[in-house]
Amino acid sequence: MGHHxxxxxxxxxxxxxxxxxAVALVELTASGDTPxxxxxxxxxxxxxxxxxxxxHREALVLEVYRYEVQQVxxxxxxxxxxxxxxQALRDWMTRLAQFSMTKAGLADAMRKxxxxxxxxxxxxxxxxxxxxxxxxxxxxxxxxxxPGVAADDFLLAIAGLWQLDPHSDWQARAGRLIDLVMDGLRxxxxxx
Numbered sequence: 001m002g003h004h005x006x007x008x009x010x011x012x013x014x015x016x017x018x019x020x021x022a023v024a025l026v027e028l029t030a031s032g033d034t035p036x037x038x039x040x041x042x043x044x045x046x047x048x049x050x051x052x053x054x055x056h057r058e059a060l061v062l063e064v065y066r067y068e069v070q071q072v073x074x075x076x077x078x079x080x081x082x083x084x085x086x087q088a089l090r091d092w093m094t095r096l097a098q099f100s101m102t103k104a105g106l107a108d109a110m111r112k113x114x115x116x117x118x119x120x121x122x123x124x125x126x127x128x129x130x131x132x133x134x135x136x137x138x139x140x141x142x143x144x145x146x147p148g149v150a151a152d153d154f155l156l157a158i159a160g161l162w163q164l165d166p167h168s169d170w171q172a173r174a175g176r177l178i179d180l181v182m183d184g185l186r187x188x189x190x191x192x
Contacts, residue, residue, distance in 0.1 A: 017053050019043040024064050029103055036060070072099050073127035076135050086144040089135045090182055093158060097174035101166040129155070143191025157181050 023043040027034040036057060040050040054060035075095055079088035132151040139145040160177050164170040 016045050016049055020045060020050060020053055021064055021067055024060055028064060070127050072096055073131040076131035080138055085138040085142040089139055090178060092135055093178045097161045100162050101164060101170050144189055145185040146188035149185060
């Protein structure tokens with residue numbers, strides 16, 4: 001039986017779960033077909049502990065994906081604290097591109113894990129949408145982008161970042177795409 005979300009886990013149980021997720025991230029990024037027994041062994045947990053935390057492959061893959069997406073979303077606030085709003089937005093898009101290119105194996109695991117369940121569109125959408133909304137609002141208030149840009153429109157505009165080939169010179173191409181998006185956002189900005 002799974003853990004109730006409102007009941008805190010014992011610290012050793014939480015450490016086991018975190019180790020499983022950390023190992024799963026590395027292994028599933030390398031190969032979406034990594035056996036669960038390999039992940040459990042490398043995490044240093046028994047099969048019972050593994051399956052108590054993740055009763056099936058899909059549960060593990062979805063949790064790893066949610067965790068990674070949350071990390072990308074959370075870095076938006078950190079970037080806003082460290083630099084100007086327009087630089088934070090650009091750096092966040094770069095981080096998003098890096099995430100999508102370096103997680104090719106995880107993406108493969110996600111497709112396999114959710115093939116019977118349909119679209120991945122809703123998984124992790126809210127944290128990313130919230131991060132984008134925060135970045136756009138900060139830029140609008142600073143006058144560095146045109147007013148009224150909706151988060152969903154922005155996400156559609158940067159969707160090309162997910163289409164890049166991770167085996168190509170994707171960094172340069174991502175930089176050019178990000179430049180195009182930033183140039184478009186700046187047209188009509190009151191601070192320019």
